[in-house]
Amino acid sequence: MGRRLHLRHAVIAVGLGLVLALGGAFVLERRSLFLPGTTSAGHHLLETQCGACHVAFASVPNERCAGCHKPELEDDVHPVRMFDDPRWAATLEKVDALRCVTCHREHVVTAGGATVDRRFCFPCHDDVVDKRASHRALAPESCGEAGCHNYHDNTALNVAFLKKRRGDPELLPRPALAEWAREAARPPRPPLPDHPATVAAAASLVADWQGSAHAASGVSCMKCHQGGGGFVAKPTPDACRTCHAFEVTSFHAGTHGARTSLGLSPATPGMARLPMKAFRVAAPAHSCATCHDPHRLDTRRAAVEACLGCHDDTHSRRFGASPHATTAAQDPEAVRVAPGAVTCATCHLPRMRVQTDEGMRVLVNHNNSYTARPRDRMAKVVCTACHGFPFALAAVLDDGLVATNFRGRPVKRHDTFKMIDALVAEDKDDRSAPGGVKP
């Protein structure tokens, strides 16, 4: 009797201890204790905030994924909406195409982020072997290999684009990076500083501001420093958002800004899995001002120096000696990157034509993850402004070249172009219309 009582007490004590420990870990933000495995790159920044993805007692809903990944799915060729239709009910029993987590399980690290059986294309696309002689000898799990097909975004890997660009030279005769719209003529006199007299503004800050594009376009001190209770010394990204909505929103969708968008403390270099400069590991949190001096608005610094201030991997360290860097060398006093210069930001925070309320505008996409994966997206969105697509695709898919920051040239064209060549040859044999419509 006595022993049983002891045992019971022991069990209760252990149970209570566990509850307290686990509860404490949960409340005190030590939630890594609950992680069932290694979280994938990028998501590891959010892994202690279970609620960023999980809903209590339910599977991760698609909306949670779309919170950050929506911009990448703008041209999704397999949108969930397409399959949420009774026509597809029988197919969905084979492949549940309605939920992101069917293919993207988390807390497991895999190449490309997909955990699904690589042959999953076949329940629907088995006719490819009849339609394309070039595909007959291929393994069914090879569809998604780099440079072949993406399940979601095929804006680069589609027949129309590849046919058009398959014969491109390495370097296009007229490079055409998206450039800023010409700045509006400066007003005759920039506005006067309008900070309250009680605030002592350093003369150098005021001077920087007076020479900046902000002053030139009439953005005075209080346009940014205004808060509920008057002057705010350090405005948050929300102040920037007033005018730079796309820039701030896109920043929040990438790994630099995802934590902030979920209400977590901003990302620091110490949280990264990529090598960062040791002395920067405890550096201040990532916000707009980390890269952009808000008074000087030096976008030239933001495009290279700011990145290299933290990033310390081989690719970053070799930028200075890369062929691209020679295009970026320029007047050290300039606050703008020279037209045609290729910087870190050119590829990783690309200028893009964006639809805004005022029509199409060239803006900087601050989602640093957007062109990082799939790599063919970078090849199309960025590289093809100056390079032929076959050269660009081969280069971005070559890990060795990426590591040396493109010193040298890719060895061969991707096999994708062999298939496109074959398709074009078939079209010539066939008298009927090749793609599109013949009136």
Next chain:
Amino acid sequence: MNVRTSVAAAAIAAALALPLPVGAQSKGIPPEKVVDFIHTVIEADRTTYTRQVVNRLQNDEKVIKATEHFKEDKTLPLPAQMLRMGAQLASETGQFRYALISLWAINKANAPKSDFEKKGLEAVAKDPKKPYTSYETAGSKKYFMAVYADMAVAPACVTCHNGHKESPRKDFKIGDVMGGVVIALPVE
């Protein structure tokens, strides 16, 4: 107690009951009529786009083409894509679904996927005036489904399908049934 329980249960059931689609209500508009309304609008818009946009600008005036990769090519969407984009947008309301299907689809995704669709397409190919309808279950939900004939209304329809390398049929003439519009209306 029993009475109270059943009253409470009835109240909860009433509160939870989702509004039925018009067609499913006993005194409402019959489902045959509802799908007729939907189809009338789809067909009118589809015919207008095909004749007044694609056929006029591509085949008659020869100023712009309609191609599958219209964003890449900076061209017009194909009429079939136009219908599908609209269908996806409409489906966001969660009320009903519609799609363009054919026994001679160029893209396998638009070939009949069920006995109902196959029979429906065969029926409207024989008698284009009458929709083929039936109550069907798909993925444990019940639907009133209808297939309406989709006809070649302009030269653009037949030149494209007869000229496309992957088209399984290349002898279409204007006025032929080329496929069908399938509408699925959820019912209780």
